[in-house]
Amino acid sequence: MATIGNDTNGRKRILFFDPAGKRKTIYLGKATKQQAVTIKHRVEMLA
Numbered sequence: 001m002a003t004i005g006n007d008t009n010g011r012k013r014i015l016f017f018d019p020a021g022k023r024k025t026i027y028l029g030k031a032t033k034q035q036a037v038t039i040k041h042r043v044e045m046l047a
Contacts, residue, residue, distance in 0.1 A: 002040045002047070004033075012036045014043055 002016035005025075012028040014036070026043065028036055 002043045004036045004040055014040055016043055016047055018047060 002014050005013045005015050007013060007027075010030070012031045012033075012035075014026040014028065016024055016026075018024050026039075028039060031039075
């Protein structure tokens with residue numbers, strides 16, 4: 001399962017667990033909420 005996080009300056013990031021169980025972060029930068037949701041779904045499919 002992946003989640004969308006917001007940095008203090010308004011940038012987005014995706015937080016997820018890899019197959020080994022380690023928490024990983026993908027920094028998206030300035031992205032809209034819809035773009036972040038789309039990327040989150042793709043990360044969930046890959047993981």
